[in-house]
Amino acid sequence: MPLDTEFSVTVMGLGYIGLPTAAVIARTGAMVTGVDVTPAVVETINSGRVHIEEVDLDGLVSGVVARGNLKASLTVAAADVFVIAVPTPFTDAHQPDITFVLDAARAVARVLKTGDTVILESTSPVGTTEKVRDLIAELRPDLTMPGRNRPGEQADIAIAYCPERVLPGRILVELIDNDRVIGGITPRCARKALAFYRRFVRGACVTTTARAAEMTKLTENAFRDVNIAFANELSLVADTLGVDVWEVIRLANRHPRVNILSPGPGVGGHCIAVDPWFLVAADPANTPLIRTAREVNDGKTDHVIARATAMVEAQPPGQPVACLGLAFKANIDDFRESPALKVAQALAERFGPRIHIVEPYATTLPPAIAATGAVLTDIDTALETCAAMVVLVDHDIFRSVPLDERRGKTVLDTRGLWPDQA
Structure with a gap:
């Protein structure tokens, strides 16, 4: 893959998904800025070290930081593509909390320019990508939003959803080899996001709508949960008997x-x-x-x-x-x-x-x-x-x-x- 130092990416969130994703993208030669709210995380990464345990991540981060392709920051940098990979917890009442996603979208909105792509990777309730679009539209009325443009009018930015589906301990391998589901607010958004993932993903990249991609991610994990529940319930019966x-x-x-x-x-x-x-x-x-x-x-x-x-x-x-x-x-x-x-x-x-x-x-x-x-x-x-x-x-x-x-x-x-x- 040819190196492309003119291509810039900002990754919002440098946790278990954001940091490996940023490092893998930086390895292609792109200029990547990783943004995190924790000063100690930013300092650690900029020194070429890592704050999480993942196979081969320390060597990769050390290399891309040394080459100048990855840097960490507390503030958002302008870029061609923005990847949001922040936590999405739930409340005590088991209601999803997308506060971090919307905070990241607010920060990104300030530096967006025509031609940029915003991709949400955080596991999110169905409809969250549209909420990101609507928030950016509110903050940046000067930009035409996808799905809100008039017939024949081209949107100024692309917005898409593409969930990670990696296994801890194999993240660097699976970020590249696993298939990806890419959902766009519009088909054009999906195509722009597809072009981005094709820079570093060897697995199949399948495009769909943002809502379908959001539900796909939730479905994958709910499927696993239901099957594990069967095994756990079976273990309770076995204890009784x-x-x-x-x-x-x-x-x-x-x-x-x-x-x-x-x-x-x-x-x-x-x-x-x-x-x-x-x-x-x-x-x-x-x-x-x-x-x-x-x-x-x-x-x-x-x-x-x-x-x-x-x-x-x-x-x-x-x-x-x-x-x-x-x-x-x-x-x-x-x-x-x-x-x-x-x-x-x-x-x-x-x-x-x-x-x-x-x-x-x-x-x-x-x-x-x-x-x-x-x-x-x-x-x-x-x-x-x-x-x-x-x-x-x-x-x-x-x-x-x-x-x-x-x-x-x-x-x-x-x-x-x-x-x-x-």
Whole structure:
């Protein structure tokens, strides 16, 4: 791919998606400015370092920063393309909160010029891209907006939606290789966004409407959530009946048309644990299955807390108990919406210093857990000092512990990590 240093991109948000995206685009030779609201993040990136754990990201960022193709800033820079990759959380009432998206759109609106393209990547409720368009139209009446132009009149800017669909631990690979769904406010917007993604994506790029692309992303994560809920509900039934759920799933999956997922202590991450609520909020009357799946998966975390609490209480007074893992999935440092974190915090709040936490991707405990007096330790120390363990994350380092080092310990294994445990 030829280098294009005349082409400029501004990426709004330098988190788990924004920073890898900015670095991958910068590798093509484009001039990329990454914008974040946290000074420490900006300083870290401009020094060629990273603030998140992701395979090969540190080397890539170091290289593109050294070449001058990527810089971080607290303020928005003018560019040819603007990519918005900021968080979209939900409220306590499970309503989507697009405040960060709209704040980013306001910032972008100030520097837009004719010919620019604005692309929203944040997972968003259906209709959010149109809200971004309407906000920019309000702030920039001098620009003709797509979908608001008169027949025969060309819009001054293009606005589109293109959700990420990457797996933590493989983000740099999947940003390039995975297919992308690109939804435009108008077909012309979709084509302009398509041309942008073709600069760095090898996977198929399929164009559609903004609303269809928004719902596609929510559908993908709701599908996963519903299937995980089946596995988690099955694990509850197996507990009641005294059956090994892992064996049942292994045997059931020998059927040529059955593929049951693995249960766990709940569902975490910013996508699967959040996005289905956006569909429920949009149409509560027609989403009972999606809502129930969310409730099952959240309820599984409460079930694990109850079982782990009983296990700790059954130990001799003062005996330390290890919680293995805080991340929402294996081999990453992402704790967002992590059920493991919720279980560990509940135990730490009840038992304080008795709870020893092993998380190889953390150097300190989250403040709420640290305040309880819980201890951050390593797996070797935990194996030496703790007679009971709660397996919450299937990090590779935990998987490597042989039976000889675990024999005689009381174990609550929520991941099926140690099937040989007596």
